[in-house]
Amino acid sequence: MKQTKQSFLTPPLKSQTRAWNPSTGRNHKGRITAWHRGGGHARLYRNIDLKRKLTQGIVVGLEYDPNRSAFLARVFNPDTKKHSYIIAPTKIQKGDVIRSNSTRNGLQNGHSKTLRHILTGSLIYNLSVYPGKDGKILRAPGAFGRILKRTNSLAKVRLKSGQYRWFDIKTIATNGVVSNSDSRFTKLKKAGQSRWLGRRPTVRGVAMNPVDHPHGGGEGKTSGGRPSVTPWAKPTKGPSTRRLRVQPKPNVKI
Known part of the structure; x- marks a missing residue:
């Protein structure tokens, strides 16, 4: 059109x-x-x-x-x-x-x-x-x-x-x-366009201080040093789904 x-x-x-x-x-x-x-x-x-x-x-x-x-x-x-x-x-x-x-x-x-x-x-x-x-x-x-x-x-x-x-x-x-129908191809030219649309910036947890996020702090650039968590220390990718197979104890007769 x-x-x-x-x-x-x-x-x-x-x-x-x-x-x-x-x-x-x-x-x-x-x-x-x-x-x-x-x-x-x-x-x-x-x-x-x-x-x-x-x-x-x-x-x-x-x-x-x-x-x-x-x-x-x-x-x-x-x-x-x-x-x-x-x-x-x-x-x-x-x-x-x-x-x-x-x-x-x-x-x-x-x-x-x-x-x-x-x-x-x-x-x-x-x-x-x-x-x-x-x-x-x-x-x-x-x-x-x-x-x-x-x-x-x-x-x-x-x-x-x-x-x-x-x-x-x-x-x-x-x-x-x-x-x-071509609106999905629209590209934002600058960060200010996102602010015009009511979208505020997304800050990574590793860029914050330790008081603000569990991933924050550290000397230099770090990758978090732990599994990804929310600001409230809950796992972001869900709890662990791996099942550790327990080795059966050998039957030792004394």
Whole structure:
């Protein structure tokens, strides 16, 4: 999907954004439970229609979302005069018309339908686990699933991981493949880019002082001098799995 720089400079919709307060890896007591998180650029969260029951209209633009790697499509509904966001599929362009909860059989890119009305062998994304719920599966860039088989009540889908799962035939999915499939080739140019994304540095234990880590200290460069452990001296690679064979004692008669 070819994008222009100008399409990503469009400010987000005020009616579809809200404040976003990241947790910085801390729990309700303020203690760090997920390390190496924090900082980052200020973000606004975009309200995205993941149910895909009512959003339909004309695609008026494609936008960047700081909270995900895939692009967003801004959809204008001429009937309600309202804008909304959806996860953009590949090959979607400005001016395309999309429909939600459609009953037409076919390969309409960006149309959402129940699995009952999607052709067998079609590529889908934004798949919900249960009928009426938000799409939870196949939302990453370049992700897609394929419908392999259908019965009167279930549909068999092959996911991106290669797993085969059965879903209720009333669940909703979207035709197409998630946009920005080349995001996995993105390389960070400097350490500051990681800080913009909210990723803090990872420090090796051998580079610390003895008071900070069991691997720390020593004269010059050392490799730890012991099996790898956590900062709390627990084995990082799990307990030893080697079984020492005990030699039987010889029967000595006196």
